Amino acid sequence: MRRALQHLPPPIEALAIGASAGGIDALITLFSGLEPPWRAPVIVVLHLPEDHDSQLAGMFARRLGIHAVEAAPGAPAEPGHFYVAPPGYHLLVEAGRTFSLSCEAPVQFSRPSIDVLMESCADAYGESLAGLVLTGANEDGAEGLAAIRAAGGLALAQDPDEAAQPAMPQAAIARANPHAVLPLAELRPLLEKLLRP
Template sequence: MRSLPADFAFAADAVAIGASAGGIDALSIILGGLQAPLAAAVVVVLHLPEQHESRLVPLFAHRLAVPVREARPHAPVEPGAVYFAPPGYHLLVEAERSFSLSCDEPVLFSRPSIDVLFESAAEAYGPTLAGIVLTGANEDGARGLAAVKARGGLTAVQDPAEALHTTMPLAAIREADPRFVLPLAGLRSLLHTVAHR
């Protein structure tokens, strides 16, 4: 679908978002305006250079009206917060809905990998997970979004026509056949709907 129906509803326990090149600007748009309390956890993988300290938490904490945290191993995935994957590790969601980190090899040259997060979250949340793939210059996220769909979750991709880098959204569309292909304004509405219920 290329637009969000007026009667759209989806009860998400978690929303997993993946982005790469151009992702900070895209995330600023779709996360902007989130208000507490959130009924879902929002978990984000953004490709970053491994050797650099992430500044995502302070950057977004100043912009958002909800708690923003870096995901920590063994910490529960709690509704109401936005979590960012730390650089240099794969971020996973365990069956009991807690975070774990892995030093396994990069996937599609990326660690953290969007695929790894999405696949593990799909196992943990099944049909109460929403997955969103944004702009990026490789194909990470396509396989993971297909896993979200296979488990009955909601799938959405940024419209490649407005993405800064089209490789990632095009791959996700090709492999996962998502329910929604939307511009950022539409993804923002979708996120707010499923996270606030």
């Protein structure tokens, strides 16, 4: 399933990542040792239960030594920051590249939804966006990654052959035809090239 990237895109201005089951471990693998400065914000949706507070931002900050925060409505998406969606809300990036939250119905049984984030980022960033779909057990992220590709951005997916749950990257590959499909060990240096100033 592996597909290498043929050439690096122009400098990106944001990286949107979606993951579900197995996603925490995948993100830790990708970002270990990849501390800022970064040229772009990293904006992450992980599927979470809605009925309790998330400790993700603090956990990523401690484990990775990065500035990880829960995205707040009205706050700007700033380079060098690692943003996670709060539980129970869709996370969007507006045209002015600030965050907003929505209580609209779940998408693909999920709120926050990867599709919602990526589609809003595609509108806000266009061809200066990169999107990555990681491990997960449903099809959330496939439409969002397709929107990123349609807007001229860089579409990436984890190789489903190594994913803890292959359904999500498989759906993204089938729907979005990503520019690259790579295992985590090869995504890691690619993200470094995309994010380093």
